[in-house]
Every structure is written in C-alpha cells, then in structure tokens.
Amino acid sequence: NIRRIAELGRLFVDAGLIVITAFISPFRADRALARGIIGEDSFIEVFIDTPLAECERRDPKGLYGKARAGLIKNFTGIDSVYEPPLNPEIRVGTLEQSLPEVVSQILAYLDKRSSVS
Template identity: 55%
Template structure:
C-alpha cells in the first residue's frame, strides 16, 4: 500500500448505522463443497431475514465471479485472492450496518480466518454446510463433478483440490436429504438461538 494513502474517518460510524437499521450487523459465511446447498440455503435464509425486516445482502460465489473476481482463475492462489476480495467487501457491508450472507466454497481455513479477523468478535458467523462428497456429486446441479472426473476441470475442490473442514464453526449444519426450506428454517432457528439474528 502506498504511504500516501491515508484512512479517512467518517462522521457516521458502524454503530450509528446499525442503530438506524435496528439490527446487529454481521457476516453469515456459508462454506461447504460444491453442490452442498450453500447458495440455495443462503437464498432461503436471506428471504426469511428479509421477511423479518432485516436489511441484508447476499454475496454468491458464481455471481461474484462475473464481476469483482471475473479476472481470477481457480488455482489455489486465485482462490485465496477471490476470498480476500470477498472478505474486504463483506467487511464494508458490515460497516454499513447490514447482515451480509455469503455462499462460497472457501476451501482454506486461513482464508476464512482472514475474513473473521477483519470484523469484531461475534460479527463473523461461520456456517459449515456439511454435505458428504458422495451426495454433492450425486446432486451435481451444474455438472461440474462430472467434468472434473473426466479431467475437463482442474483444481476442483473435493476431487483434486483440498477442502479444509471447519474446526469449530458457529453453526454445523448437516444437509443431506432434508427439504431445503426445512434446513433453512433450522439454520435460522440456530442463528436465532445463539443471538446472531432476531
């Protein structure tokens, strides 16, 4: 960073924005394998929070790859940069007073730890969407596992690139054969019980 770049202090701070919105800003970070159901659950959870008058924004892995991270590949170095950029954006959303939901494979522990380090204690809620590889591969909603098995996609998480399972997520959500609406409701109740949402 250039020594000529100086942080500008805003008059309105995060606490005031949060008070105006009537909520506790946070990052609800859904992580798991491709096909685990992260995007589906994040979308349903956002709908639930929106119905409860929460102010939210959802960052989804594929959508972000169309713009902010459209210049990145999928090797390990690019994946780290992808999550670094998302983490910084999520931090800005928290500063604005929003509840930001994310749906990213985010396979590396250090990257998720980095995002946690950007915000205050209790503002990063890691949700491990725990769906076995065999189930994800059976679902294969985008046909990516098939391509990875054929060798058409390299560095695919769970096949030839590692996924580092969260050691102590705030929420460990098993999701195998339950209806997504029911799982999303279960996730909402878990978040509510722990005081992350109202």
C-alpha cells in the same frame, strides 16, 4: 477472492446491514482471514456439510464429472483438498435435515445470539 469478499462484507456490516455470502472456501486459513477482516463478533461460519458423493449426485452442470475426467483442474474435493471447519458456529447436515429444519436452525441460532448481545 475470499479476502475481497470479506472486505466488501465488512463494509456492509459497518453500515449496519446483515450480510450473507455463499462461496466455496476450501482452506481454513482463508476462512480465518475472512473472520479476522469481518470481526469475531460479526462473522458466523455456516458449514454446509454434504458428502462428496452427494455433491456429485446433485451436480446439475456435470462439473464433478469433468473434474474427474481431468477437464477441470484444482477442483475442490477431487484434485484439490477441502479442509472442513473445525468449529463452525452452525453445521447444516444436508442429508439429515430438510430445508425448513435448516432455516429454523439458523434462525434459532441468530435469535439466541441476538438475545445474548
């Protein structure tokens, strides 16, 4: 799934568009594959760093509870591993930062990056 998303994203990037995607991508190898497909110069990894307990607290559909009850198998963070990024370009700390702070952080990164290019 991540490979298909990356291939589609690359098509849009090649057309000169800015592409933002949000996907559960628990494995470093899959994220590295996406980076390779899209290209080092165009890929920006944003790590939404939220503790598991907070994800469970915020869960509007009750999926974590179902996973803990064994009703959903291979659920990331419960019975399937999550490999956090080692060197994301941007780390968003959802417990420490407000939405306006996160937006400012991402825009500042993009501004800095575009002035370097």
